[in-house]
Ligand code: NDP
C-alpha cells in the first residue's frame with residue numbers, strides 16, 4: 418500500500434485527488450489530510466479514507482474538527498505549525514495543493530522526508546524555486562508537476578534531451594475577460610472574474626486566470642522547473658484549453674500535449690508516474706472539435722505577463738515579492754478595495770519598491786528569508802493599496 422498525504426485536501430485539486438484515490442481504496446494508506454475553513458469536508462474525507470490525522474490551518478476551528486471526528490480515532494490538529502508537522506510524517510507521495518505561499522513550508526518538509534511531491538502549489542516554485550529544487554536533490558525526493566501546462570511539458574519531454582529543446586510554449590485560455598473591451602475591465606465584478614470559461618477551479622486561481630497572473634506565475638514556474646532561459650518560454654492564447662503546452666525542438670518539431678480540461682489527468686499522471694494508468698477523463702473527439710484556435714497574448718490586456726518577465730530578469734527573491742504582492746492585490750479585489758486592473762498596478766508598484774533593495778532580493782534563499790521577504794512585500798503592497806485609496 419502506498420502511503421499518501423494530501424495538503425489542501427478540501428480544495429479543488431485536493432477533491433480531484435481524493436476522487437482518484439477513492440476509486441482504489443485498497444491501494445492507498447492515507448496518512449494526513451489538511452484543510453482550512455471547510456471542516457465538514459475535511460472530516461468527511463478523513464473518515465471515508467481512514468486518515469491517520471486531519472489538520473485545519475485555523476486554530477479556532479480545532480474544537481469543531483474534534484467534534485466532527487469524535488469516535489473515529491483519527492488524530493486532530495490545528496494551525497500552520499501543525500500542518501508543517503503533518504508533512505514530517507513519513508509517506509511515499511504527497512499532494513501539495515494548498516493555495517498561496519502557505520503551501521511552501523509543508524512542501525519543503527515533505528521533500529526533506531524524501532517523499533515524491535506532486536506539486537500543484539505553483540507559488541512554491543515562484544517564491545522559492547531553487548530552494549525547492551535543491552531540497553529535493555539533497556534528499557533524493559522527486560517533484561512532479563501537477564499544473565496542467567507543466568505536466569504536459571513534462572510528458573512531452575519524456576525520452577528527450579533538454580539540450581535539443583528550443584522553446585516551451587504554455588497555453589492560456591485567456592480567462593473570463595479574454596474578449597471584453599479593455600475599457601470595460603475596470604467595471605469587472607468579483608462574480609464575473611470568478612467564472613472560468615473552461616476549467617472548474619478554486620476562486621483565487623480562477624480570478625488569476627482572468628488577470629493572467631496565473632499564467633505569469635506559470636511562466637516563472639516553467640523557468641524554475643525546467644531550467645530554461647526566460648527567452649525560451651512563450652505564452653499562447655488557446656481559448657479551448659485542450660492543448661496544454663507544446664515543446665519546440667531544434668529540428669523544428671513541436672510536441673503538443675492534448676487532453677480535456679480536467680485536472681484529474683495531471684493529478685493521475687503524477688499519482689501513477691512512471692506508469693500510465695486508465696483515468697476517468699473524457700476522451701476527445703477531434704473531428705467533432707473541428708479546429709483549434711490560437712492568438713498572441715496582448716500585454717495591454719494582461720500586464721501580469723510583462724511583470725513576470727521583469728521578475729525573471731531580476732532573479733533572486735523577486736518571485737517571492739511578486740507572489741506576495743499578487744496575493745495582497747487579489748485579496749484587495751475580492752474585498753472590493755481594488756478594481757480589476759488595479760491588481761497589476763499594485764504588484765508593479767510593490768516590485769518597483771522592493772526590487773531595488775539588494776539586501777532583500779539578493780538575500781540567501783532560505784525558508785526563513787523567503788518568509789521575511791513575503792512579509793515585507795505584503796506590508797509594501799498593503800501600503801500601496803492604502804495610498805491609492807487615500
Ligand atoms: P482551492 O481554493 O480550491 O483550495 C485551496 C486549499 O487550501 C483548500 O484545501 C483550503 O482549505 C486550503 N487553504 C486555504 N488557505 C490555507 C492556508 N492559509 N493554510 C493552509 N491551507 C489553506 O484552490 P485550488 O485547489 O484551486 O488550488 C490549489 C493550488 O493548486 C493553488 O496553488 C493553485 O494555483 C494550484 N492549481 C490549481 C488548479 C485547479 O484546477 N484548481 C490547476 C493548477 C494549479 P479550505 O477549503 O478548507 O478553506
Ligand code: MG
Pocket residue numbers: 564565566635
Ligand atoms: Mg495551469
